[in-house]
Amino acid sequence: MGNGTRPITGANLIAGSESAQGPASFQAHHPATGENGTVAFSDATGEEIAAAVESATTAFQEYRSWSSARVAELLRAAADEVEALGDQLYEVADAETGLGRPRLETERARTCGQLRAFAAHVESGSHVEAIIDHADPDATPPRPDLRRMRVALGPVAVFGASNFPLAFGVPGGDTCSALAAGCPVVIKAHPSHPGTSELCARALISAAERVGAPAGIVSMVHGRGPDVGRALVLAEGIRAVGFTGSFQAGRALYDLAAGRPHPIPVFAEMGSVNPLFVTQRALRSRGAQIAQGFAASMTMGTGQFCTKPGLAFVPTGDDAEAFVGAVADALRDVGAGVMLNAGIRDALVERLAHTRAITGVQDVLTPANSDGDGVRCAPSLLAVEWDTFVANPELGEEHFGPVAIVVRYHQGQLPDALAGVDGTLSISVHGEDADLDDLLAVRDRMVERAGRVVWNGFPTGVAVAAAQHHGGPYPATTDPRHTSVGITAIDRFLRPVAFQDAPDALLPSALREDNPLGIRRLVDGAWR
């Protein structure tokens, strides 16, 4: 296991080896200080990308037949190795992201917990969904013996997100669930935190070496612009894509993948507005408390969470004005935070200016010049009347950063408000028990729009649990049938196969008659 400081070379890591063949390189930017790092990170060339995919394809021939026990060993070794990066990981990640050590500690714990949770999940064997129907010669027509299980899809391209350098980065949920499924990964490191990515990739490579995995099981490539990602998605050997990031980038990759001669699925988790609805009763009884929670949730990570609540629907009246004032007060206390990079900050500033120019948009709180050192942004709060919201659909689109809009509405407009909301990761409702009958009447409309419905809470903080669903209708994701958080994320990278009348000797262990793995199986209609 690694111990002490690892080198950060700026090379692509292909099948365990450093490679920096290309002419182009870039440096990390440190958003809290405005300085640049000293390492030159090498943009991967077409040949390097092809080599990474080829090595993943070769590795797949071996890795897909690994036992669940060995896969679990790899995942646990990966968690150990990420932990073994120790303070170096926090220092590099904090410099590159400005997220601060407490948050990075939490995120590392989540990331390693996730790797270990998937290890336990694959050990249980339930992810293969083994189903056995014994032959029925008396059926019309006679039915053969059929045995079905799920197998790995093949090499997966993973695109690390900017906003969670660990949990949705190189060692994050997509990598973890792909490896758990039996799929090698080729990871496109996010250029906002290339050093963090290299450290984590080295940890994964060390884990692979420790457990004797084929070298091509994990590769990582750098690329500042979109070309490296495009080439990766178009590489013939890639069988699926996991992505977390912007709508524009996610859709572009989706379109590329769909246009391939052999199309492949893209699981892109993209932008989301995460509306919050407050009932009159809840506003009356605890408006100030909801305002506090809302302000905290919308500024978490300087508003750069995919689950940031960007819209609050509040019943019009004096209580609404008190709510708006309370949110503004809380936001003033939060003050400016570090943004992940200048590109995100600039896009937000431009978007905010556009939004503020819409007739009827009221500036409740707009940022003072908050650009001291580095890339910073103070929170903004806007407010609109219902009619303005309805007349301007772009008010329902995401502002990625610490910006939110309060919409004054009448509670009876809730169905219309839901109809005006695009597909989103979450919808939150603050209500009282006496509201439940009214809310029940619109529950299925909430479900139609969102991947998660939160009651009397806030959407930031996505627990890693079997019952989690972090996804939602387009444009929140490109595939509402899948989650990127929680153990069911593994479903994305598996496909079923059936064996007909096959002798035990030809069957994978999961389907053999005597169930040597001792896994849960559906046999002749009954779970055993």
Place this chain on the structure above:
Amino acid sequence: MGNGTRPITGANLIAGSESAQGPASFQAHHPATGENGTVAFSDATGEEIAAAVESATTAFQEYRSWSSARVAELLRAAADEVEALGDQLYEVADAETGLGRPRLETERARTCGQLRAFAAHVESGSHVEAIIDHADPDATPPRPDLRRMRVALGPVAVFGASNFPLAFGVPGGDTCSALAAGCPVVIKAHPSHPGTSELCARALISAAERVGAPAGIVSMVHGRGPDVGRALVLAEGIRAVGFTGSFQAGRALYDLAAGRPHPIPVFAEMGSVNPLFVTQRALRSRGAQIAQGFAASMTMGTGQFCTKPGLAFVPTGDDAEAFVGAVADALRDVGAGVMLNAGIRDALVERLAHTRAITGVQDVLTPANSDGDGVRCAPSLLAVEWDTFVANPELGEEHFGPVAIVVRYHQGQLPDALAGVDGTLSISVHGEDADLDDLLAVRDRMVERAGRVVWNGFPTGVAVAAAQHHGGPYPATTDPRHTSVGITAIDRFLRPVAFQDAPDALLPSALREDNPLGIRRLVDGAWR
């Protein structure tokens, strides 16, 4: 329930009403006699397609919240109503398809059995995959109460196949699994059997009326050319597409759906070559028997099954020549069969001429002029040496109809042969116990290429069973992660949603604390 003869009007059936607004119409062709039917089937207009989708969208608002018991009642009523079509269904379907009454009786039994199997499946509640993780306030960070289930995706467009007018037609697997999932359907009838489609749609509509379903739950539109299908896939309210048919049409619909502003999944089951591999030992010990089975399988339904074995790899030598002769003899006994329509026959004739012109392709059996009455085709058998197969990748593509190619190979070339095979619904292997070690070494390569691996059998005949998988890697399908046969076909039309800290009163029954439906759920990591 219907009884006696139903009208066949040629109208589109939109939300239970006849509609024939457009100027264009077409007649059914009767392939066994060469005659045309007398009914004018009305090509749906853009307005009619939009009305069908709008009514489906409206129906969805109610239907998605139906209890599983009511959904099951609908599916059983549909089976009853299809059966109540009685002899009229057989007469119309036989005239339009030439499949013959025995086959149509089997297919009706399969179709109704399928509807009833899905009824039982939704009653079990296991399709919603309910998962509950109770709150854990002591976790770091504290974990909220999370409850996840799967809900219906929304209105589904179904494209009936030409070759199974019932089991993959209007009342077939796609319609059945979409309705079971809680999704209304808009069905594009196949123009080869429009009267059969209208009868079946009327049966579904009667079933919907009997159980009080909203009128828009089932609509059916006609269209001879591709325009109607295109408009349906592009209709904003459609949330998924089920398709069985040709590669060209399936890929075209996939591309359209992926290019929508709001992309939707297309589950297209397309062409497939279904190769069969024979070992030296099996050839020696029972070559004649395998030849008989192969000839029967490749001519079933005049070779127009998606699982028709189109390639047989046979170890070169005297036994191979005996095998080729035995297949040819058996095919002569089968003789000419009725093709589904002239378009399919013409495409096959053209394709076959192209294949026969390839240098090294040996004509073992080519059809005499088999065009007496109607649209008929006699079986063809071609043979090639391994080198010819390798040099001409198009020999690995499907001939849709009673045409097969024997490839003479050496058993040691099995891995290379597999590498040369495109994604396919099935791979069949005929071998002896002594071959198992060799075959085990290439099992995962078979799995990589196929959705189903058949041992000492033939791929035609796809049992409806939980352990079935009728799918496979592209180009066999556009999504290898799903099946179009068997109860897991319902997975295509469901998406998960999570509830966080929601009170019981706001939860769907499947997730309430006391499990009022009594369904199987994963609660805090344990199945209950």
